[in-house]
Amino acid sequence: MAYHRITTTINGATDVVDVPSNMTLLQMLRDKLALTGTKNGCAAGECGACTVLFNGEAVNSCMVLAVEADGADIVTVEGLAHDSQLDPLQELFVSEGAVQCGFCIPGMLISARALLDRRPNPADHDIRDALSGNLCRCTGYVRIIKAVKEAAKRGHAEPA
Amino acid sequence: MADNKQSANDGGRIPDVIGESVIRLDAREKAIGATQFADDFQFGPGLLYARILRSPHPHALIKKIDVSKAKALPGVKAIVTGDETPGFIGLYLQDRHIFCRDRARYVGDPVAGVAAVDEETAEKALELIEVEYEPLPGVFDPEFGVGPDAPLLHPDLGQYEVVNFVFPKPGTNISNHFKIRRGDADLAWAQCAAIVEKKYRVPHIQHVPIEPHVAVAKWDEGDNITLWGSSQSPFAQRNLIAKALGLSQSKIQVIAPVVGGGFGSKAGVSMEALAVVIAKAVKGRPVKLRLTREEEFFTTFVRQGLVAHFKMGCDKEGRLLAMENTYYWDAGAYTEYGVNMTRAGGYSGTGPYDVPNVKVDSICVYTNHPVGGPMRGFGMPELHSGLEQCVDDLAHHIGIDPVEFRQLNCIRGGDTVATGMTMHPIGLPECIDRVAKDIGWGKKSQPSAPNKRRGKGIAMMWKAPAMPPNAGSSAQITLSEDGTVTVALGGQEIGQGTFTVMAQMAAAALGVPYDWVKVATPVDTKYSPYEWQTVASRLTWSMGNAVVAAAKDARQQILDLAAEAWDEDPDNLDIVNGNVISYKTEESMPLKNMVIYGLPNPKGDGWIGKPVLGRGSFMPTYVTGLDAETGQGPRAVVHYTTGAQAVEVEVDMDTGRVEVLRAAAAFDMGKAINPEMVKAQMEGGLVQGISTALFEALKLKNGVVTNPSFVDYRIATTADVPHELFSEIVEVPQDDGPWGARGIGEHSMVPTIPAVANAIFDAVGIRMESPPYSSEKVYLAMMDAGIVK
Numbered sequence: 001m002a003y004h005r006i007t008t009t010i011n012g013a014t015d016v017v018d019v020p021s022n023m024t025l026l027q028m029l030r031d032k033l034a035l036t037g038t039k040n041g042c043a044a045g046e047c048g049a050c051t052v053l054f055n056g057e058a059v060n061s062c063m064v065l066a067v068e069a070d071g072a073d074i075v076t077v078e079g080l081a082h083d084s085q086l087d088p089l090q091e092l093f094v095s096e097g098a099v100q101c102g103f104c105i106p107g108m109l110i111s112a113r114a115l116l117d118r119r120p121n122p123a124d125h126d127i128r129d130a131l132s133g134n135l136c137r138c139t140g141y142v143r144i145i146k147a148v149k150e151a152a153k154r155g156h157a158e159p160a
Numbered sequence: 161m162a163d164n165k166q167s168a169n170d171g172g173r174i175p176d177v178i179g180e181s182v183i184r185l186d187a188r189e190k191a192i193g194a195t196q197f198a199d200d201f202q203f204g205p206g207l208l209y210a211r212i213l214r215s216p217h218p219h220a221l222i223k224k225i226d227v228s229k230a231k232a233l234p235g236v237k238a239i240v241t242g243d244e245t246p247g248f249i250g251l252y253l254q255d256r257h258i259f260c261r262d263r264a265r266y267v268g269d270p271v272a273g274v275a276a277v278d279e280e281t282a283e284k285a286l287e288l289i290e291v292e293y294e295p296l297p298g299v300f301d302p303e304f305g306v307g308p309d310a311p312l313l314h315p316d317l318g319q320y321e322v323v324n325f326v327f328p329k330p331g332t333n334i335s336n337h338f339k340i341r342r343g344d345a346d347l348a349w350a351q352c353a354a355i356v357e358k359k360y361r362v363p364h365i366q367h368v369p370i371e372p373h374v375a376v377a378k379w380d381e382g383d384n385i386t387l388w389g390s391s392q393s394p395f396a397q398r399n400l401i402a403k404a405l406g407l408s409q410s411k412i413q414v415i416a417p418v419v420g421g422g423f424g425s426k427a428g429v430s431m432e433a434l435a436v437v438i439a440k441a442v443k444g445r446p447v448k449l450r451l452t453r454e455e456e457f458f459t460t461f462v463r464q465g466l467v468a469h470f471k472m473g474c475d476k477e478g479r480l481l482a483m484e485n486t487y488y489w490d491a492g493a494y495t496e497y498g499v500n501m502t503r504a505g506g507y508s509g510t511g512p513y514d515v516p517n518v519k520v521d522s523i524c525v526y527t528n529h530p531v532g533g534p535m536r537g538f539g540m541p542e543l544h545s546g547l548e549q550c551v552d553d554l555a556h557h558i559g560i561d562p563v564e565f566r567q568l569n570c571i572r573g574g575d576t577v578a579t580g581m582t583m584h585p586i587g588l589p590e591c592i593d594r595v596a597k598d599i600g601w602g603k604k605s606q607p608s609a610p611n612k613r614r615g616k617g618i619a620m621m622w623k624a625p626a627m628p629p630n631a632g633s634s635a636q637i638t639l640s641e642d643g644t645v646t647v648a649l650g651g652q653e654i655g656q657g658t659f660t661v662m663a664q665m666a667a668a669a670l671g672v673p674y675d676w677v678k679v680a681t682p683v684d685t686k687y688s689p690y691e692w693q694t695v696a697s698r699l700t701w702s703m704g705n706a707v708v709a710a711a712k713d714a715r716q717q718i719l720d721l722a723a724e725a726w727d728e729d730p731d732n733l734d735i736v737n738g739n740v741i742s743y744k745t746e747e748s749m750p751l752k753n754m755v756i757y758g759l760p761n762p763k764g765d766g767w768i769g770k771p772v773l774g775r776g777s778f779m780p781t782y783v784t785g786l787d788a789e790t791g792q793g794p795r796a797v798v799h800y801t802t803g804a805q806a807v808e809v810e811v812d813m814d815t816g817r818v819e820v821l822r823a824a825a826a827f828d829m830g831k832a833i834n835p836e837m838v839k840a841q842m843e844g845g846l847v848q849g850i851s852t853a854l855f856e857a858l859k860l861k862n863g864v865v866t867n868p869s870f871v872d873y874r875i876a877t878t879a880d881v882p883h884e885l886f887s888e889i890v891e892v893p894q895d896d897g898p899w900g901a902r903g904i905g906e907h908s909m910v911p912t913i914p915a916v917a918n919a920i921f922d923a924v925g926i927r928m929e930s931p932p933y934s935s936e937k938v939y940l941a942m943m944d945a946g947i948v949k
Contacts, residue, residue, distance in 0.1 A: 036200035037193020039420070041370045042453035046870035049370055077193030086192065094187040097836050100844065101655025102190030103197065103371040103420030128878040135870065137368055137421050138655040140847030141878045142885060143840060 006070035010035070011079025019066035026050045028066035029076060037077040037106050041135070048134030051107035052076050058114035060133075077106035080113060088154050089113060092147040100138035108134045112148045120155050122148070175668035178899050181836035182674050184660045186418065186653060197420050198390040199374045203446045207376075208237055210438045210449040211282035212431075213272040213289050214459060215264030218300075218528035218863025219313070220293040222262055225272060230288035235281035238441035239289070241272045245437055249404035250496025251396065251428045253328065253335060254321040255314060256531075258404060258433040264293070265313055265493035266530055267863050268459040273438040275447050298528035298863055302467055302488035305333040305525040313493070313526040323628065326499045327788055335491065336499035336524035338506025340578050340791035343517030348482035352473030354557040360546025361930035362466040362913075363857035364490065367535050368875055371420025372456050375432040377439035378446040384411055385436055391416040392427040392652050393693040398685045400429045401436055412436075417682040419694075422654035423848075424534035427695045428497050430460045457868035461533025462858060464498055465490030466505075466542040470550045472515075478560040480569045482517035485509050487543060491524045491532040498532040499524050504626035505539035507786065507796045510578045511547045512571045512588055512622035518578045520791070528863045534695055536845070540623045540910045541852065548619035548914030549927060562918070563596045566620055571802070573892070579786060579796040587828035587890035588802040592620060598824035598886040599806035611813045614821070615923025619911035620804040624797035625696035625903065629783035633699075633706040634689035637666060637714040637774030643738050643751035645672055647710070648680040650691030651703040656905045657837040658699045662707045664833055665898055669711035670774075671735030672751070689777070697801065697903025700833060702778055704898040709776025721769040722749060725759045780896075799894055801902050803827030805846065805911045807882070809919040813948055816939025818920060820850050820880075826888035827907055831900035839887040842908045846885070849912020851876035855932050 001020045008015055010033065019028050026043070029035040029052070038061060041049030045063040052061045053075035080087040089112050092098070099105050108131060115122055115130035122130070127148045136144065189195045215222075227239040242261035248254035260269045272289050276282035299305040299313060310333055314320075318330030328335045349355060375389035385407075391397060394414035402409040419426055435449040451459065471484040487505050491498035506522030555565035570592065571577060573585035599616055607614050625631075636648040647666045653659045663677040680688065691703060715735055722740040723730040732744045741748045758769025786793035807823040825842040832838040855874045859867045867873045893900025913931050921927055926941045942948045 030200075034202065035193075036196070039197070039371070040199065041372065042870055044453060044869065047370060047453070081192055086188075090188075090191040093191045094183060097181075097184065097187075097840050099184060099187040099190045100657070100840065101369075101371070101419060101421045102186070102195055103369070105190055106193045109191065124883075128881070131878045133877075135368075135370055135875060135877065137370055137423065137848065137875065138844050139840065140843040140845075140876075141881045142843040142847070145878060145881065 004067050006067055008069045008071065009073045011075055021067065023066040024062050025064040025066050025069050026061040029061060035076050035078055039103055039106055041103070048107045048111065049104055051110040051134065053110055053114060056114070056117060058111045077109055080109060087113065088151045089148065092151045096143045096147040096150060098139060098143040098147040104134055104136040108136065108144060116152055116155060120152060122152055174899055177664050177668045177674045178833055179835065181834055182660065182664060184657055184837070185663055185679070186659060196417055197371055198388055198417055199450060201376065201388055203376060206445050208275045208277065208442055208445050208447045209279045209282050210273055210275050210435060210447050211279060211286055212270045212434060213286045215267060215269040215271050217264055217293050217295050218267050219296040219298040220264050221296060222260065222264060222271065222291060223294055224292040226290040227272065230274065230285040233281065233285050233288060235277040236274060236285045238275045238438065239272060239285070240438050240441050247404040247406055248320065249400050249429060249433060250494065251400065252323045252326050252500045253496050255335065255496050256494040258437050266528055268530060269493065270434055273434055275438050275442050299333060300527060300529065300863060302490040302525035302527060305527050306488065306523060313528065325785060326503065333526040334523055335495040335526060336502045338503045338522040338791060339789060340506060340509060340518050340520035341789065342578050342792065345482040345484045345517040345519040348517040349473055351475065352481050353476035354554055355471065355473035356550045356554045356557060357471040358546065358550055360468050360549065362542040362545050363930055364465045364529065364860065365463045365852055365856045366457050366858060366873065367423040367425035369421030369423060369425055372451045372453060373426065373431050373460055374448070374450040375435040376446050376448045377435040379436065379439040379443050381443055383407065385413070387412065387414045387432060387436060389414070389416060389432050390419050390426055391432065392419060392422045392654055392695060394683050394685050395650055395690055396693045397429050397432055401433050404433060413684065413686045415682055415684045416652060419652055419654040422694070423536045424695065425461050427534050427693055453870065454868045457858065457873060458530045458865040461497065462492070462530045463535035464492065464501060464532030465529070468543060468546045470546055472550055472554055474554055474558055476558065478555070478558045478565055478568050480513055480515045483510050483515045484519040485547070487522040489524050489532065490527050490529055492527055492529045494531045495524050495526060497534055500626055501532070501534065501539040505543050507579050507791060508540065508622060508624060509543060511544055512620055512802055513569050514571050514575045515578065520578065529860060530865065536848065536906045537623065537910045538626050538696065538906065540621060541849070541913060544619065544621050544910055545913040545931065548911060549917050552918045552921065563592060563601055563618055566592050570620060571622065580792040581795050584799055584895065585892050586800065586802050587892040588620065590890050591802065591804040591826035591828055594826040594888040594890065595804045595806040595824040598888070599808055599822065601806065605808070607810060612810050613813060613923045614808060614810050615919045615921065616806065616808045617915045617918030617922055618804060618806040619914035619918060621907060621910035622800045622802045623907050623910055624800045625698040627692065627696050627698065630779055630781070631692035631698065631702070632777060632779035633691050633703040634777035635703065635706040635710040636689050637670065637710040639714070639751065639755040639772055641753055641756050643672065643755060644676040644678065645670060646678050646680050647707055648688055649703055649707060650683055650688040651699045652683055652694035654694055656841065657834065660837065661700055661833045662703065665704050665707050666711045669708045670715050672738045676738060697905040697907065701894065701897045701902045704901060705778035706776045708898045709778060710774040713776055714772050714774025717772045717774070718751065718755060721754065721759060724768050725762050727762065799902055801827065801829060801904060801907045803907055805915045807915045807919050809916060809923055811920060811923045811938065816935040816942060818854055818933055818938055820882045820916065822884035823882045824886035824888065825908060826890055827904055828890040828892050829904035830894040830897050830902040831891050832889045833899065833901055835889055838889055838904055841904050842887040843885060845908020846912060847876050847881055849909035850880060850916065853913045853916040853931050853933055855934065857932050
């Protein structure tokens with residue numbers, strides 16, 4: 001198996017990682033860098049649990065090869081908070097009761113972050129569209145949608 | 161047990177934290193990605209990876225297995241087969257080997273296991289294992305399975321070990337048959353003014369936790385086994401795996417971090433024992449088995465299929481006179497757990513109705529389908545699905561509104577249920593009223609487009625915890641120097657919020673602020689107090705009682721110590737907000753330090769007291785056996801949780817697409833310890849219910865699941881959530897529940913399928929034999945009925 005040395009910025013810090021050609025970004029994050037906040041739910045790009053920001057876009061990291069991340073800027077759930085200050089989405093997921101088992105939450109937060117970065121004032125259907133690739137079996141999505149709405153409102157009140 | 165009549169309600173005043181929607185204690189950690197799930201544990205470079213070779217045949221004899229080529233593959237460390245697993249495993253009926261031996265009974269049955277340096281190598285090794293099968297005819301329908309032409313799937317059924325409340329029929333494919341015979345249904349039909357008779361089917365579905373099953377096992381030279389896994393049942397796994405391997409339970413330590421979604425799929429033992437057996441072959445090295453999403457769909461428990469025959473009749477006033485229901489459960493290749501779903505489906509087989517003449521037959525049938533196991537609702541969503549549609553039809557036949565019909569016939573406190581038990585006080589009638597009001601019952605609203613039609617439907621439910629009569633709970637309370645509290649317990653956090661609720665109860669019973677309480681995690685059978693399993697929506701009630709007892713024990717120790725120090729009667733003392741106070745002298749003292757070091761002896765030199773350690777346990781002792789022929793007995797179950805749902809749907813006449821526009825749920829959980837979390841259960845259950853009503857079915861073809869992926873097996877997404885939801889809390893207290901509480905987790909998806917079906921009927925006048933009510937099926941049914949052309 002051929003190995004490649006890639007340089008990638010993960011959660012604001014630049015890393016050099018040696019990865020085999022067939023390693024996915026998800027495997028690199030979890031197995032090489034111990035960033036286990038990003039979850040493996042299907043390894044087939046269908047459940048959204050492994051969603052990360054890739055140059056600002058929400059992608060399923062199980063469908064991206066690690067070598068493709070060479071030179072990329074990656075943000076995982078571990079990188080959403082800054083200096084212990086949670087992302088408003090994280091705060092609202094907690095306070096709105098949007099978290100149950102929590103397994104889908106990292107991917108859900110990342111997809112929501114990508115949405116709010118792209119569209120700070122989303123309509124209800126925008127939120128539903130943006131999160132429709134993130135499966136959750138516990139919450140019925142009700143409080144997740146509400147938390148994203150509230151975060152958008154808050155973002156407007158006090159621009160970051 | 162003297163403490164069965166829970167006295168958490170001492171003094172009548174309910175502490176503030178009970179009924180307060182505190183923030184979940186695990187939410188922040190989960191939202192920053194710091195929570196460690198089983199797959200997140202790090203085991204270092206010594207970790208081996210396992211993969212499983214599975215039978216491609218639904219039913220076949222295994223003639224020969226040749227592992228020599230696979231063993232020669234570099235990187236392969238061990239290969240195991242059924243030769244290593246002569247023992248039997250199973251929760252209620254020990255009817256399976258960990259790896260199958262002479263016979264495979266479903267597509268996916270584990271035939272061999274490989275441990276290798278990585279998953280890729282293990283996967284390659286599977287291809288090199290040569291197995292010679294002799295395919296046998298299979299059973300793919302439970303009604304066929306009970307007939308004379310069906311091949312016998314378990315010739316040794318009579319020799320399997322079984323609990324004393326399950327009745328297998330050796331020489332048949334029936335592993336349990338539960339009967340109710342009450343009154344005389346045969347005579348009652350003549351007195352009925354209206355009778356409905358109908359057959360419904362419910363397909364197999366999968367739990368689909370977003371976290372796949374994962375287990376890591378290590379077997380050391382001293383035959384001590386450590387098992388890390390995503391588990392609802394660490395103690396049951398310790399017990400069942402030990403029994404199957406002929407080991408003492410004390411040799412197995414199960415470490416179970418929080419679960420990324422369970423819904424029953426991670427209860428009992430499913431794939432964990434495979435990892436343990438493989439680990440034995442590579443002693444000293446941890447072995448990880450992680451199921452793929454594809455395996456997840458058909459090699460772990462699935463929800464059993466059901467074929468149900470209903471007959472019910474009422475008099476001209478609409479009073480139910482008789483019910484005759486026969487349930488054929490398509491329980492799959494092994495029914496170790498399924499036999500008790502059959503039992504639950506039997507004793508609750510009338511639904512929440514007051515019926516004088518009842519005949520119920522609930523029959524557990526072996527088939528060559530995936531293994532049926534517990535899933536949220538434990539048989540209740542399946543049987544209520546058709547039952548609540550028949551009730552609607554009967555109401556229409558006799559000319560009574562379905563809501564009124566349910567009010568007239570629903571079970572109430574003091575009624576005798578079909579098993580002979582007297583119903584405790586319940587709020588079912590209020591639940592019906594609430595959802596009817598919320599949904600605007602009786603009012604037709606305008607469709608959103610000319611090609612659409614709207615309808616409303618209601619359904620109600622009951623469910624009791626289904627478990628052995630003596631399923632127990634235990635808990636310990638310790639305190640730190642600073643007065644904060646740690647609750648040790650053996651129940652699992654699977655998303656339902658039990659750790660938060662237990663912290664609330666401990667805080668309330670001890671007298672400290674909620675945020676002083678932590679839960680000792682992960683659950684570890686070596687250190688955590690015993691808990692039967694995290695199933696049956698039993699923890700708030702059962703483990704709650706244990707935690708309250710432990711907190712009160714600790715509290716008493718603290719009060720006794722303070723009383724001695726102050727020379728007072730402990731009855732005059734209290735613990736409020738983390739301080740011991742005297743109502744008599746108004747003296748006050750913080751808990752810190754005294755709970756560890758005691759206090760200086762007020763009478764001179766030395767010390768009094770000792771480290772405080774609270775212990776509590778709970779076990780119901782009053783559940784009785786039921787007669788095998790009539791299902792009659794004084795107390796079939798510990799209690800019932802009841803409730804109702806109503807929905808409004810819109811049916812697209814051009815496509816058949818059904819959309820649930822708004823929905824209302826009301827359940828009586830006795831006391832909502834955390835009302836927002838209770839509502840979150842109702843919302844999550846409702847959407848899961850909608851998902852099963854509209855989308856979900858395992859497509860089985862000759863035993864093969866043909867849609868084992870999220871692309872082909874669709875579950876509800878954000879797009880499917882109704883835009884208007886009502887979640888109603890009804891509180892009629894449980895006499896032996898902590899502050900009156902009983903369970904709510906599973907119940908919230910029980911009535912959803914029939915509520916949706918009844919709404920579709922209201923909209924377009926069609927009934928379909930089985931869910932899911934997909935666009936295609938609804939459109940075809942409308943064509944058959946001549947509604948569309």
